[in-house]
Amino acid sequence: MYLEIKNVTLLYDRAMVLNEVGLRVNEGELVSLVGPNGAGKTSLLRAVSGLVKWEKEITKGTTLGKISITGSVLFNGEEMTELRAHQIARRGLILCPERGRPFREMTVMENLQAGALLCKDKGVAADTIEMVYSLFPILKDRTNQLSGSLSGGERTMLSIGRSLMSQAKFLLIDQPSTGLAPKIKEDLFQRINEVHGLGITILLVEQDVSFAFDLASRNYVMSRGKIIAEGTSSELLDDELIRKTYLGL
Ligand SMILES: Nc1ncnc2c1ncn2[C@@H]1O[C@H](COP(=O)(O)OP(=O)(O)OP(=O)(O)O)[C@@H](O)[C@H]1O
Numbered sequence: 728m729y730l731e732i733k734n735v736t737l738l739y740d741r742a743m744v745l746n747e748v749g750l751r752v753n754e755g756e757l758v759s760l761v762g763p764n765g766a767g768k769t770s771l772l773r774a775v776s777g778l779v780k781w782e783k784e785i786t787k788g789t790t791l792g793k794i795s796i797t798g799s800v801l802f803n804g805e806e807m808t809e810l811r812a813h814q815i816a817r818r819g820l821i822l823c824p825e826r827g828r829p830f831r832e833m834t835v836m837e838n839l840q841a842g843a844l845l846c847k848d849k850g851v852a853a854d855t856i857e858m859v860y861s862l863f864p865i866l867k868d869r870t871n872q873l874s875g876s877l878s879g880g881e882r883t884m885l886s887i888g889r890s891l892m893s894q895a896k897f898l899l900i901d902q903p904s905t906g907l908a909p910k911i912k913e914d915l916f917q918r919i920n921e922v923h924g925l926g927i928t929i930l931l932v933e934q935d936v937s938f939a940f941d942l943a944s945r946n947y948v949m950s951r952g953k954i955i956a957e958g959t960s961s962e963l964l965d966d967e968l969i970r971k972t973y974l975g976l
Pocket residue numbers: 739744762763764765766767768769770771934
């Protein structure tokens with residue numbers, strides 16, 4: 728399950744949000760993508776998941792402006808830029824958006840079951856719910872609670888749990904730590920590590936560079952729509968210019 732992004736350029740009107748971006752995540756890796764606000768990280772994840780194309784269709788001819796996107800996204804060698812968002816998700820390449828987006832008026836259990844709609848085998852779905860509950864015991868405690876009333880951290884866990892229900896093989900996780908207290912953050916990062924331990928490949932976008940670099944085997948640094956550095960955590964931290972200018976450490 729590898730992901731190879733090549734030469735992805737994205738323009739909103741004439742603003743270049745992604746400028747010939749390339750990166751690769753190999754089978755079984757946990758790779759981080761870090762960079763300042765507005766660098767283009769979320770835009771890249773959305774493009775990979777087929778959501779930018781979808782936007783392109785609904786904004787056509789409206790005042791929202793023109794979107795132009797070029798480049799190539801290979802998932803296990805298959806071109807994703809030709810596919811629609813649901814087809815990409817069906818292949819196991821799944822986005823966990825920032826702050827999660829559960830169906831608010833559904834309970835935790837119903838949200839997890841909705842994630843399993845793609846899963847035809849009910850036995851597998853039941854086993855996966857058990858697995859999600861053992862990874863995130865707090866979700867089990869909240870099983871009948873409406874998702875709209877979950878805390879930020881719980882919502883993020885539910886979002887990851889829901890992707891596991893849809894048999895994710897590769898997770899694109901967008902800033903899971905946003906708004907979380909340090910202790911909860913630490914716990915969540917441990918859970919993400921456990922999800923990775925299950926054999927799921929992960930591209931983790933994160934603003935908390937220290938946490939991201941602790942978890943990831945390799946990292947990419949993005950600034951103003953460009954990948955400006957790549958390396959192991961120690962390689963990047965040893966580079967004073969990168970550390971001070973882009974990592975804020
Ligand atoms: N739909 C859109 N239309 C126009 N500009 C957009 C759109 N979505 C994002 N942008 C612009 O693209 C740039 C990159 O935004 P993006 O959300 O990808 O950054 P990011 O790296 O995820 O930042 P953050 O760390 O704050 O989440 C920003 O300047 C943003 O204003």
